[in-house]
Amino acid sequence: MKPTQARAQEKELRLIDAASRVIHKQGFVRTTLGDIAQEAGIALGSLYYYFKTKDDIVRAIVAQRVRDLREGMIDWERLDRAADRIDALIQVWVNTRDVDALYGCPIGSLCYELAKQGGALGALAAEPLRLQLDWAKQQFCDMGYDENAAGDLALHLITALQGISLLSNAFSDAELITREARHLRLWLQQL
Amino acid sequence: MKPTQARAQEKELRLIDAASRVIHKQGFVRTTLGDIAQEAGIALGSLYYYFKTKDDIVRAIVAQRVRDLREGMIDWERLDRAADRIDALIQVWVNTRDVDALYGCPIGSLCYELAKQGGALGALAAEPLRLQLDWAKQQFCDMGYDENAAGDLALHLITALQGISLLSNAFSDAELITREARHLRLWLQQL
DNA sequence: GTCTATATGGAGATAGAC
DNA sequence: GTCTATCTCCATATAGAC
Structure with missing residues (x-):
C-alpha cells in the first residue's frame, strides 16, 4: 500500500x-x-x-465496531479460563458505565434505532451484537456446556448487558450497571 | 362531565x-x-x-401508557401469590413476542430514543419503566425479601425483559423471548 | 482533497375558509 | 372541529471554484 x-x-x-x-x-x-x-x-x-450518503457512514461505523470487537476478543484469548474472559466482558460495561448512563450502549441503541428504520440497515446494525452473542456462547461451551445450554446462557448474559445499558440510560444512573454486574457475577459463580 | x-x-x-x-x-x-x-x-x-406540538403528542402517549400499566397492575392484584404476579408480567412479554420482534418494546425503545434527545422528554419517557421497576420490587418484598435484595431482583428482572426485547428486535427473532422467558422462570423458581 | 454556495425535498407549524 | 393551502426552516445532497 x-x-x-x-x-x-x-x-x-x-x-x-x-x-x-x-x-x-x-x-x-x-x-x-x-x-x-x-x-x-x-x-x-x-x-x-x-x-x-449518510447511510454509508453508519455502515462504516458498524464495520469499524465489528473490527474493534474482534480485536478485543483476540486480546482476551490471553486469559486461560473462560470464566475470566466472560468476566472481562462484564468489566467493559462497568468501565463504561458513566458514558452508558449518558448515551446508552453504542451498539444496542443503534440496533434499536435502525431496526425501526427497516431494511438492510437494521440487520447490519445487529452484527456487533451477533458477534458478542456468538463469542459468549463459545465461552460457555469452553466451560463444558453443550451447544443448547451455552446458547441459553449467552443469550441471558448479552440480554442482561443490553438491558442494563437501556435502564441506566433511561434513569441516567450509572450505578445500576454496577448493581447488575454484581448480580451477573454472582450468577456466573453459582453456575 | x-x-x-x-x-x-x-x-x-x-x-x-x-x-x-x-x-x-x-x-x-x-x-x-x-x-x-x-x-x-x-x-x-x-x-x-x-x-x-409533536412533543405534546409523545407526552400524552407516555401518560396513557402509565395509566394502562396501572390498570393492568390493579388487575393482577387478584393473584394471591407474588410469584404468580411476576409470572404474569413475564407472560406479557411472551404474548407480545411477535410485535416485539418487529418493533421492540414500545416502552424501552421510546426510552432509548428520547434519552438521546435530552431534556425533560427523556426523563418523562422513563416513567413507565420506573413504574414497572417499583412494582416488581414490591412483588419481591411481598415474597419476603428485604428492600435491598428486592431492588436487586427487580432490577435484574426488568433489565432482562428490556434486554430481550432489544435482542429479539435486533435479530427479528420472536423465539429469543420464549427462550429468555424460560430462563427467567427457572431463575425465579430457584430463588 | 477541501472548500463555499446552493439546489431540492420534506418536516413542523400556522392561517383561514367552511 | 375539520379541512386545504401555505409559511418557514432545516437536512441531504450536489456543483463547481480553488
Missing part, C-alpha cells in the same frame, strides 16, 4: 470515529451531516468525498 | 392510540405528523386542534 493511500484511510478512520461519537450521543436520525463534519473539524461538503 | 367533553376526550384517546402505534413502529423522530394523521384517519391540520 502506498503512503498516500495509508494517509487517506487514516483520515477516513478519523471521520468514522467522529461520526461514531456524535451518533452515539445524539442518535443516527437526529445527527446531521453538519454535526459530524463539525465534530471531525471539516467542512460539510468534504464529507462527501469519503462517504456518498 | 358534559357529553360533548366526553366525546372530545374519547376522540383524543383515539388519536393518542393511533400515534402510539405508529411511533412504536417507526420511532418518534422518524414519524411525521402526517403519518399520525393518516393512521388516525384525519387531516394533518386537524391534529393541531388536539395537540399544540
Whole structure:
C-alpha cells in the first residue's frame, strides 16, 4: 500500500470515529451531516468525498465496531479460563458505565434505532451484537456446556448487558450497571 | 362531565392510540405528523386542534401508557401469590413476542430514543419503566425479601425483559423471548 | 482533497375558509 | 372541529471554484 493511500484511510478512520461519537450521543436520525463534519473539524461538503450518503457512514461505523470487537476478543484469548474472559466482558460495561448512563450502549441503541428504520440497515446494525452473542456462547461451551445450554446462557448474559445499558440510560444512573454486574457475577459463580 | 367533553376526550384517546402505534413502529423522530394523521384517519391540520406540538403528542402517549400499566397492575392484584404476579408480567412479554420482534418494546425503545434527545422528554419517557421497576420490587418484598435484595431482583428482572426485547428486535427473532422467558422462570423458581 | 454556495425535498407549524 | 393551502426552516445532497 502506498503512503498516500495509508494517509487517506487514516483520515477516513478519523471521520468514522467522529461520526461514531456524535451518533452515539445524539442518535443516527437526529445527527446531521453538519454535526459530524463539525465534530471531525471539516467542512460539510468534504464529507462527501469519503462517504456518498449518510447511510454509508453508519455502515462504516458498524464495520469499524465489528473490527474493534474482534480485536478485543483476540486480546482476551490471553486469559486461560473462560470464566475470566466472560468476566472481562462484564468489566467493559462497568468501565463504561458513566458514558452508558449518558448515551446508552453504542451498539444496542443503534440496533434499536435502525431496526425501526427497516431494511438492510437494521440487520447490519445487529452484527456487533451477533458477534458478542456468538463469542459468549463459545465461552460457555469452553466451560463444558453443550451447544443448547451455552446458547441459553449467552443469550441471558448479552440480554442482561443490553438491558442494563437501556435502564441506566433511561434513569441516567450509572450505578445500576454496577448493581447488575454484581448480580451477573454472582450468577456466573453459582453456575 | 358534559357529553360533548366526553366525546372530545374519547376522540383524543383515539388519536393518542393511533400515534402510539405508529411511533412504536417507526420511532418518534422518524414519524411525521402526517403519518399520525393518516393512521388516525384525519387531516394533518386537524391534529393541531388536539395537540399544540409533536412533543405534546409523545407526552400524552407516555401518560396513557402509565395509566394502562396501572390498570393492568390493579388487575393482577387478584393473584394471591407474588410469584404468580411476576409470572404474569413475564407472560406479557411472551404474548407480545411477535410485535416485539418487529418493533421492540414500545416502552424501552421510546426510552432509548428520547434519552438521546435530552431534556425533560427523556426523563418523562422513563416513567413507565420506573413504574414497572417499583412494582416488581414490591412483588419481591411481598415474597419476603428485604428492600435491598428486592431492588436487586427487580432490577435484574426488568433489565432482562428490556434486554430481550432489544435482542429479539435486533435479530427479528420472536423465539429469543420464549427462550429468555424460560430462563427467567427457572431463575425465579430457584430463588 | 477541501472548500463555499446552493439546489431540492420534506418536516413542523400556522392561517383561514367552511 | 375539520379541512386545504401555505409559511418557514432545516437536512441531504450536489456543483463547481480553488
